Amino acid sequence: xxxxxxxxxxxxxxxxxxxxxxxxxxxxxxxxxxxxxxxxxxxxxxxxxxxxxxxxxxxxxxxxxxxxxxxxxxxxxxxxxxxxxxxxxxxxxxxxxxxxxxxxxxxxxxxxxxxxxxxxxxxxxxxxxxxxxxxxxxxxxxxxxxxxxxxxxxxxxxxxxxxxxxxxxxxxxxxxxxxxxxxxxxxxxx
Numbered sequence: 054x055x056x057x058x059x060x061x062x063x064x065x066x067x068x069x070x071x072x073x074x075x076x077x078x079x080x081x082x083x084x085x086x087x088x089x090x091x092x093x094x095x096x097x098x099x100x101x102x103x104x105x106x107x108x109x110x111x112x113x114x115x116x117x118x119x120x121x122x123x124x125x126x127x128x129x130x131x132x133x134x135x136x137x138x139x140x141x142x143x144x145x146x147x148x149x150x151x152x153x154x155x156x157x158x159x160x161x162x163x164x165x166x167x168x169x170x171x172x173x174x175x176x177x178x179x180x181x182x183x184x185x186x187x188x189x190x191x192x193x194x195x196x197x198x199x200x201x202x203x204x205x206x207x208x209x210x211x212x213x214x215x216x217x218x219x220x221x222x223x224x225x226x227x228x229x230x231x232x233x234x235x236x237x238x239x240x241x242x243x
Contacts, residue, residue: 144224
């Protein structure tokens, strides 16, 4: 009589989470370009086909990794401090090492039609909703969209285009100027 192997239950959410965690670690260690799908799957302990099944592409998985930080910031940051926290993260990214392209990939993915783009748009909409709550004006949604567009424009100009003087500007000075100006649109911003 042979013993039957125990049936291993599949847990899609756990597999998905393992892939996200493995990808986050590897993107931080190696950067986007030097991280392979094979390495992500190996670190997660799954077949690389599952990465494509759950995310569609490495870029889409990267979008999910980037969105995790944004969602954590939304959960943990009071609404009146969100703009400043987002701006500070934008000006001094956590993975600010040569080869780190998280903001660049996020900004370039927003206009696409893949899962990374959809994730980026959802996150952007969540931020806009929170910022809209900082204005009592009838056009609060427009005001929050303008502030968010400004924030994303700063990221694009500073990180992707690397245009001076913004690319080399002191983060504290940029933050102070941006927040002073944003108070005109979002009157409940401290």
